[in-house]
Amino acid sequence: MQKYTQLTYEQRYHIYLLNKQGYNQTFIAKSMGRNKSTISRELSRNTGKRGYRHKQANRLT
Secondary structure, three states, X not given: OXXXXXXXXXXXXXXXXXXXXXXXXXXXXXXXXXOHHXXXXXXXXXXXXXXXXXXXXXXXX
């Protein structure tokens, strides 16, 4: 069983950039070597009216 590690600020920024460019969650997950469900949860938890906000997401962790 793998041990869970939190996303870093750089990883959240990477998610932000790829998401902004229109890439899907599967592509983002593969490019980062993370599970697709991790990306899905990150986006659903930290996306509001103004979209995904990586700085706010990092502050809330």
